[in-house]
Amino acid sequence: MTITTHAAPDSRPMSATGSTNAARDSLILGGRAIREAIRTPDSLFPTILIPLFFLVVNVGQAARIFPADGTSFLQGQNYGAFQLPASLLLSASFGGAALYLVEEIEGGYFDKLRATPISRMALVLGRLYAEFVKTMVVGTVMVVLALLFGIRVESGFLGFLVLVVMVSLWAMVFSGFMQLIAVKTRSAAATQGASMVFFPLLFLTPNFVPRDQLTRPMEVAATINPVTYVMEGARSLILDGFDGPSLVKAFAVVAVAMAAMLALSIKMVNSYD
Amino acid sequence: MSAISAVGLRKTYVGGDGEVDAVRGVDLDVAEGEVFGFLGPNGAGKSTTVRMLTTLMTMTGGSAFVAGVDIAADPHGARRKIGVALQEAGLDPRQTGREILTLQARLFGMSSTEASERAQELLVLVELLDAADRRVKGYSGGMKRRLDLASALVHRPEVLFLDEPTTGLDPASRLTVWDEVRRINRLGTTVFLTTQYLEEADQLCNRLAIIDGGRIVRERTPASLKQDLRDRAGLSTDPTLDDVFLDATGRTRDKVAGEVKEI
Numbered sequence: 001m002t003i004t005t006h007a008a009p010d011s012r013p014m015s016a017t018g019s020t021n022a023a024r025d026s027l028i029l030g031g032r033a034i035r036e037a038i039r040t041p042d043s044l045f046p047t048i049l050i051p052l053f054f055l056v057v058n059v060g061q062a063a064r065i066f067p068a069d070g071t072s073f074l075q076g077q078n079y080g081a082f083q084l085p086a087s088l089l090l091s092a093s094f095g096g097a098a099l100y101l102v103e104e105i106e107g108g109y110f111d112k113l114r115a116t117p118i119s120r121m122a123l124v125l126g127r128l129y130a131e132f133v134k135t136m137v138v139g140t141v142m143v144v145l146a147l148l149f150g151i152r153v154e155s156g157f158l159g160f161l162v163l164v165v166m167v168s169l170w171a172m173v174f175s176g177f178m179q180l181i182a183v184k185t186r187s188a189a190a191t192q193g194a195s196m197v198f199f200p201l202l203f204l205t206p207n208f209v210p211r212d213q214l215t216r217p218m219e220v221a222a223t224i225n226p227v228t229y230v231m232e233g234a235r236s237l238i239l240d241g242f243d244g245p246s247l248v249k250a251f252a253v254v255a256v257a258m259a260a261m262l263a264l265s266i267k268m269v270n271s272y273d
Numbered sequence: 274m275s276a277i278s279a280v281g282l283r284k285t286y287v288g289g290d291g292e293v294d295a296v297r298g299v300d301l302d303v304a305e306g307e308v309f310g311f312l313g314p315n316g317a318g319k320s321t322t323v324r325m326l327t328t329l330m331t332m333t334g335g336s337a338f339v340a341g342v343d344i345a346a347d348p349h350g351a352r353r354k355i356g357v358a359l360q361e362a363g364l365d366p367r368q369t370g371r372e373i374l375t376l377q378a379r380l381f382g383m384s385s386t387e388a389s390e391r392a393q394e395l396l397v398l399v400e401l402l403d404a405a406d407r408r409v410k411g412y413s414g415g416m417k418r419r420l421d422l423a424s425a426l427v428h429r430p431e432v433l434f435l436d437e438p439t440t441g442l443d444p445a446s447r448l449t450v451w452d453e454v455r456r457i458n459r460l461g462t463t464v465f466l467t468t469q470y471l472e473e474a475d476q477l478c479n480r481l482a483i484i485d486g487g488r489i490v491r492e493r494t495p496a497s498l499k500q501d502l503r504d505r506a507g508l509s510t511d512p513t514l515d516d517v518f519l520d521a522t523g524r525t526r527d528k529v530a531g532e533v534k535e536i
Contacts, residue, residue: 028376029380032365032368032376035368035372036365036367039367040367104365107363107364107366108359108360108361108362109365110363111357111359111363112377114328115328116377117352117353117381117382271331273324273329273330273331
């Protein structure tokens with residue numbers, strides 16, 4: 001077998017010009033990250049088990065206070081239906097992609113990827129695409145488990161899909177911000193620590209009762225917290241059906257946060273030395 | 274045309290202790306087809322220079338062309354023409370050797386079929402076919418280094434940068450890497466090699482430069498560097514490259530033993 005390492009121009013890889021395609025590169029890198037997730041199932045278990053644990057505990061503590069037949073905001077469902085969006089958003093807020101990224105930075109593989117002629121956007125989007133797919137799977141498992149325990153998705157199968165897509169997009173946003181910290185600090189400890197900064201946002205929301213039943217300070221905090229609108233959008237799909245204004249607000253928050261995260265990420269990767 | 278040409282290359286870091294000049298105006302001219310050695314003690318600026326030339330780090334000043342491409346103006350274009358194997362064998366431990374090479378080929382724009390064929394070709398080249406479908410975390414240091422080398426070659430680069438390719442390897446693995454470097458170079462690829470092993474530079478390099486304190490302090494063929502020292506010092510026998518290195522960097526053998534030979 002003859003192997004050449006020095007190429008004449010006409011023997012270059014035939015589709016080399018296409019490698020600037022961010023979508024193609026992201027899918028290639030995303031595929032690798034999905035393979036990585038399949039090979040490390042232990043990293044996926046907490047993203048299902050911890051949110052389910054909180055769902056069971058919270059419902060166990062508050063279900064008698066909020067009975068299905070006497071609580072108007074439950075729309076006839078049990079309290080688990082009200083809590084499910086919080087658990088879904090919790091499962092989307094582990095940011096595992098960022099920790100793998102730190103490992104890659106420390107091990108030198110990130111530099112190997114940076115030395116290839118791929119779009120800088122793909123370096124960010126590859127793992128986020130995998131995060132989207134993982135959360136689609138995890139979210140589906142969680143909702144199916146909830147259905148087995150009598151919770152209904154009022155908006156039907158289409159609503160179920162919208163719900164899982166919304167949560168998965170949020171997982172991309174959250175992981176994206178965590179990746180930003182990973183790229184900035186290049187430290188697993190700092191990245192893990194930073195998740196503690198974002199985590200409280202998940203609880204400054206109408207987590208246990210609707211926003212209008214919160215105390216005034218909590219209501220103000222929840223109103224300025226963007227996570228609230230994602231939670232309310234997800235909740236509307238479970239309890240109310242398709243509620244246009246809630247869904248528009250939820251997807252608007254996801255879109256704005258996604259745009260901000262991507263802009264900052266590209267800037268960060270481009271200036272990475 | 275030069276394979277690598279740099280003029281006044283500079284890199285200044287701003288850290289907690291103020292500005293640090295890691296590279297202070299390096300000029301380089303590496304001819305096509307050369308194996309060029311870049312030597313220096315720890316912290317001399319070797320890796321920083323390589324990282325700038327491979328577009329992994331921005332330049333504070335100066336200009337550089339690699340394979341005819343201005344790396345500051347067209348880093349993307351330069352990346353298509355260079356192969357990089359850095360100090361740490363940058364590999365994903367959860368993938369197999371074959372998967373890593375296929376992925377790398379895909380990132381250089383090849384189709385799935387082309388990428389698979391190229392991966393197979395390279396696995397044969399670096400003699401990793403038997404381990405191709407095992408995950409990299411189970412590879413020995415030498416196997417990882419050979420796989421890293423193969424992944425730097427997927428797109429048939431015109432210039433190959435090897436940053437301390439044998440650091441940490443046992444003598445047998447080191448000899449294997451040397452053979453690979455010679456073979457790659459014979460096929461026409463220019464090799465820019467940094468190393469802390471002077472014997473390695475002596476064995477492999479047509480020409481070499483010694484950098485110290487961010488500046489190039491010697492640059493010639495190994496033989497002429499030795500001859501120069503012999504003439505200047507009035508030695509009766511040929512000095513070794515170690516002697517040249519010590520003379521160029523103003524270090525003593527005791528100090529260098531700790532700084533340069535550590536693994």
